[in-house]
Amino acid sequence: MSRKRGNGEGNVRKRPDGRWEARYVVEHQGGVTRRSVYGRTYEEAARQLREAIRGRDDGLPPVTGRETLGGYLTDWLAGSKSNMRPQTLRAYERNIRLHITPILGRYRLRQLQPADLQRLYQDRLDAGLSPTTVRHIHAVLSRALGQATQWNLIARNPASLVKAPRRARHEMRALTASQVRTLLAAARSDRLEALYVVAVTTGMRQGELLALRWRDVDLDRSTLSVTGTLQWSKGVGLTISEPKTARSRRQLQLASAAVEGLRQHRARQAAEILASEGWDQTTDLVFPNHVGRPMQASNLLRRSFFPLLAAADLPHIRFHDLRHTAATLLLSRGVHPKIASEMLGHSTVAFTLDVYSHVTETLQREAARTMDSILGEAFPQPVGVSAGVNRPSKPVALPSPSSISNTDSRWARQDSNLRPEGYEPPALTG
Numbered sequence: 001m002s003r004k005r006g007n008g009e010g011n012v013r014k015r016p017d018g019r020w021e022a023r024y025v026v027e028h029q030g031g032v033t034r035r036s037v038y039g040r041t042y043e044e045a046a047r048q049l050r051e052a053i054r055g056r057d058d059g060l061p062p063v064t065g066r067e068t069l070g071g072y073l074t075d076w077l078a079g080s081k082s083n084m085r086p087q088t089l090r091a092y093e094r095n096i097r098l099h100i101t102p103i104l105g106r107y108r109l110r111q112l113q114p115a116d117l118q119r120l121y122q123d124r125l126d127a128g129l130s131p132t133t134v135r136h137i138h139a140v141l142s143r144a145l146g147q148a149t150q151w152n153l154i155a156r157n158p159a160s161l162v163k164a165p166r167r168a169r170h171e172m173r174a175l176t177a178s179q180v181r182t183l184l185a186a187a188r189s190d191r192l193e194a195l196y197v198v199a200v201t202t203g204m205r206q207g208e209l210l211a212l213r214w215r216d217v218d219l220d221r222s223t224l225s226v227t228g229t230l231q232w233s234k235g236v237g238l239t240i241s242e243p244k245t246a247r248s249r250r251q252l253q254l255a256s257a258a259v260e261g262l263r264q265h266r267a268r269q270a271a272e273i274l275a276s277e278g279w280d281q282t283t284d285l286v287f288p289n290h291v292g293r294p295m296q297a298s299n300l301l302r303r304s305f306f307p308l309l310a311a312a313d314l315p316h317i318r319f320h321d322l323r324h325t326a327a328t329l330l331l332s333r334g335v336h337p338k339i340a341s342e343m344l345g346h347s348t349v350a351f352t353l354d355v356y357s358h359v360t361e362t363l364q365r366e367a368a369r370t371m372d373s374i375l376g377e378a379f380p381q382p383v384g385v386s387a388g389v390n391r392p393s394k395p396v397a398l399p400s401p402s403s404i405s406n407t408d409s410r411w412a413r414q415d416s417n418l419r420p421e422g423y424e425p426p427a428l429t430g
Contacts (some may be wrong), residue, residue, distance in 0.1 A: 010049050012042055022049035026056055051152045069112055070105025072153070076144050085241055086233040095137050099124055110154055114161040117141060121165060131165035138164035172358060173317050174325040175200075184257075186312035192304050194258075194265035195287050196322070198224075201255040203326035203344045206319050207231060208248070210295050211240045213284040219262060222254045226345065230294055238294040248345035262286070327352070331359040334366055 010024035019038050022045040026033045037052050039045030073096050081089060103120050104112070124134050142159040149157045175183065180200050187193045195209055207229035216225040226249060228240040243249045254262075265286070273279045273292070280292035289295045305319050323344070330340045341352040
């Protein structure tokens with residue numbers, strides 16, 4: 001038997017199959033549409049009806065029980081293009097198409113359970129995907145299902161109840177200070193010498209370096225501002241977009257070596273512009289290709305960086321490892337993690353310390369030496385059980401064990417582990 005509700009509030013009735021159906025009306029430009037939600041009890045159907053009407057009044061998508069996860073992810077991704085970076089959008093689309101939809105695409109959105117996601121992650125790990133890739137899959141689902149929760153399409157976000165696989169720990173490859181000097185010596189007079197100097201002294205990302213423009217550089221004040229990153233988009237090509245995160249937009253203080261390198265680079269580039277007829281001066285790039293346009297990262301690696309490493313007889317590392325090199329050198333020389341985190345453009349100091357945990361041992365040794373110095377000022381004598389002992393100028397001659405008999409009166413009535421009778425240890429002082 002149906003139960004009447006107020007005008008515009010919908011109504012709830014019991015169906016012949018035993019379920020309860022709640023119906024409500026949605027008005028739109030094409031007219032009026034009646035929609036239904038269902039529950040096993042009157043209370044469940046009434047609750048879903050309240051959520052549906054609240055979503056309708058807020059202009060949210062209608063709540064149905066038939067929408068699949070695959071269909072929702074397709075719609076969600078299409079509507080997220082305006083607030084995602086192109087590179088992020090491509091990564092999300094690839095993970096949805098290759099890993100999520102084939103396994104969970106037909107699951108009803110409202111019936112999705114945390115156990116379903118856990119099985120997905122294990123299936124992908126068993127298929128050979130790395131823990132990092134599975135964490136990226138988890139990030140897509142967490143963000144998409146979080147939006148579904150806000151839209152009242154689901155009651156809760158099942159991804160928030162599932163732990164992603166632990167992040168795989170890769171060996172950090174960083175150059176030593178001596179190797180950095182070797183690299184920069186090999187790069188001397190190279191067309192991109194200044195790029196390597198700035199990379200190892202600031203820890204900037206490769207995309208940030210290739211997107212750096214002269215208007216963002218102030219050599220008189222020895223500063224530069226990170227305002228963009230170079231990205232490649234299918235159908236568009238190379239473009240300068242917003243930095244990776246809000247914290248990635250930052251101002252950096254330049255070392256004197258970087259300032260001098262950029263001055264020489266600007267003079268060399270001025271000569272290139274005069275010698276080139278087709279130079280594109282509209283880009284204002286500090287590190288462009290030979291005609292002034294954005295440089296492809298693959299060309300940088302293949303034509304400059306890797307040959308440079310080989311010529312200097314240095315390990316074959318990634319360009320990104322120059323960023324790790326800068327961070328490791330800064331932290332190992334006692335630079336405060338907060339300063340290093342701001343230079344690198346990390347979201348939090350905790351993230352910096354987590355990524356560069358291999359350097360924390362050095363920081364702890366420095367802290368221990370600092371504490372020793374502090375205690376040394378307060379306690380000139382060595383700290384320990386021997387502190388305050390008045391040591392004799394000459395060692396005290398003790399009888400040899402062979403010369404002491406078991407009946408020696410000095411050992412009488414004493415435990416074998418104790419000193420002779422009458423022995424008093426030196427008094428310890430504060």
